[in-house]
Amino acid sequence: MSVAELLVSVGKPDEAIAFPRWMMLPALVLVSLGSIFRFQARLADGPWILLASAVALAGTKLGARLGNPLMGPFVGALLLGLAANLFARLRVPTPQLLLVPGLALLVPGSFGLRSLNSMLSGESTAGIDQGFQMFMMAIALVAGLLFSNALVKTEANS
Secondary structure: OOHHHHHOOOOOOOOOOOOOHHHHHHHHHHHHHHHHHHOOOOHHHHHHHHHHHHHHHHHHHHHHOOOOOOHHHHHHHHHHHHHHHHHHHHOOOOOHHHHHHHHHHHOOHHHHHHHHHHHHOOOHHHHHHHHHHHHHHHHHHHHHHHHHHHHOOOOOOO
16 A cells, blocks of 8 residues: 555545535536636626526436436426526526526536547447437437427517
């Protein structure tokens, strides 16, 4: 055992690190602040972006509890689309103010990178499987948004 291993506990590369639940709120605030800069939004839109991030995250967690891994992105996109359309009817000037930052949390970009990495490493079966999984998650996101637009229409798409 080395000195570094005594000082720092290093897990397996693919092992997920569980953070305490209380870190969810500070993480959502940081993601929202980052989204304000990334999408060049006004600071006054910060609460709307925070709401969109919270709805997307809560929907994904709720959908993941339903057993199928594709239900997380579907329910997250469905609830995000419903919230965006409802708030666009009531107050927010455009549903994209909520949709764009919320969808940025839901998009499975890491699957594409992992798929490409596996393919280049000679693990073609794993690469194809991960690419297919990414494609299915993208379909789940689109299906959630389509269902939300069918359930709640804004004045623009009435």
